[in-house]
Amino acid sequence: MYRPKGLFSAPLRAWMSRDLAPLVREVVNDGELVRSGFLRRDALRRMVAEDAAGQQDFSKHLWHVLTLEYWYRGAASGPGRAP
Incomplete structure (x- = not known):
């Protein structure tokens, strides 16, 4: 009760x-x-491999890639269409 707020x-x-x-x-x-050339497959594969091996924590980067990908799919499909 008397401790400062913790982060989640x-x-x-x-x-x-x-x-x-x-x-x-x-x-x-x-x-x-x-496929469109915005991101390089080899660089992403390297990030995934290093993250999986525990060499580097790329989880935040991979999260950003996922959210960007799904945003892009929605934006590219146009208004009123499903991604």
Whole structure:
């Protein structure tokens, strides 16, 4: 009760390595941003591999890639159409 407020952060590392891993693979292998040339597949694969190996925590970066990918799909599909 007398301690300062604590921060809450989403468990991105766990999400990226387990729950969202299939989506990450799909975006890296066949994402719109990769196909259109906005993101480099080899760089994304390297990030995923280093994250999975525990060499570097890229979970926040991968989260941003996922959200950008799904935003882009929605924006590219135009108004009133499903992504």
